[in-house]
Amino acid sequence: MPLNSDKTIEGSFQLVGGNFATAGEASGELKRTLTDLGVAEEIIRRAAIATFEAEINVIIYAAAARLLYFIGPSSIRIRIEDMGPGIENIEQAMQEGYSTAPEWVREMGWGAGMGLPNMKKNSDEFNIESVVGEGTTVEMVLNIP
Amino acid sequence: MNLQDLIKDLSLEIVTCEESMNNEVTGAYVSDLLSDVMANSNVGNIWITLQTHLNIIAVADMKGLAGIIIVGNRKPAEDVIEKARAEKVTVMTTPLPAFEAAGKLYQLLDR
Ligand SMILES: Nc1ncnc2c1ncn2[C@@H]1O[C@H](COP(=O)(O)OP(=O)(O)OP(=O)(O)O)[C@@H](O)[C@H]1O
Numbered sequence: 001m002p003l004n005s006d007k008t009i010e011g012s013f014q015l016v017g018g019n020f021a022t023a024g025e026a027s028g029e030l031k032r033t034l035t036d037l038g039v040a041e042e043i044i045r046r047a048a049i050a051t052f053e054a055e056i057n058v059i060i061y062a063a064a065a066r067l068l069y070f071i072g073p074s075s076i077r078i079r080i081e082d083m084g085p086g087i088e089n090i091e092q093a094m095q096e097g098y099s100t101a102p103e104w105v106r107e108m109g110w111g112a113g114m115g116l117p118n119m120k121k122n123s124d125e126f127n128i129e130s131v132v133g134e135g136t137t138v139e140m141v142l143n144i145p
Numbered sequence: 146m147n148l149q150d151l152i153k154d155l156s157l158e159i160v161t162c163e164e165s166m167n168n169e170v171t172g173a174y175v176s177d178l179l180s181d182v183m184a185n186s187n188v189g190n191i192w193i194t195l196q197t198h199l200n201i202i203a204v205a206d207m208k209g210l211a212g213i214i215i216v217g218n219r220k221p222a223e224d225v226i227e228k229a230r231a232e233k234v235t236v237m238t239t240p241l242p243a244f245e246a247a248g249k250l251y252q253l254l255d256r
């Protein structure tokens with residue numbers, strides 16, 4: 001489907017906490033869809049990285065989440081709504097190097113405290129909201145010039 | 146410089162994607178932290194790591210890396226190899242520790 005049609009292409013995923021083997025399914029599908037649409041490689045890569053980091057955070061910290069993406073003619077919007085512990089201090093969580101990942105997760109090489117900063121860096125708009133005890137919602141927009 | 150040029154000096158064993166040995170190598174990145182690789186590696190880089198679990202394949206795929214070299218005689222499990230084949234990610238192993246693998250690779254890339 002040509003990108004210049006004004007139709008929005010949507011996708012949705014259910015993510016389950018703890019399941020590291022499924023990490024990359026949502027970002028992989030988004031990547032394939034964007035590739036089929038002929039979006040520039042650099043934008044695809046940024047979208048895939050941001051989405052993958054979000055998937056991993058759900059897997060590490062949350063019980064479950066819904067991941068939605070919307071591809072329009074001039075932007076890609078990715079929204080991840082999780083049910084989980086929430087984040088008490090978002091400013092602190094956004095700092096590079098801050099991590100509460102448990103030891104066994106760190107042994108896998110996660111827990112550098114770089115995921116949220118990576119998501120922000122790779123998107124043109126980044127928004128995070130969280131309610132402690134309920135969950136976290138991240139929304140990212142990447143412009144397609 | 147392509148992957149083929151590295152096999153001998155780094156004692157590489159090719160685990161997946163033999164067919165990509167002619168792919169161009171743009172440089173390398175050494176890290177065992179996956180988000181660090183996501184942030185700081187570049188397209189066409191070789192990634193030197195001791196991590197062997199499934200998520201390394203997605204990282205290499207998302208970043209468009211030339212291949213993964215797993216150091217210190219560690220071997221990826223069968224599910225990792227399968228995923229690497231499916232995503233066309235080149236996985237290699239070496240008996241060398243990370244420092245020696247990186248040192249040799251640095252010299253080769255510097256030529
Ligand atoms: N969805 C989430 N639910 C609850 N807490 C979260 C969530 N995402 C992030 N956090 C908190 O924010 C911290 C920083 O997250 P970030 O993704 O930047 O780093 P990390 O996951 O710890 O390490 P890395 O992403 O480098 O592997 C986490 O350690 C965790 O405390």
Ligand SMILES: [Mg+2]
Pocket residue numbers: 053056057111114115116180
């Ligand atoms: Mg993270």
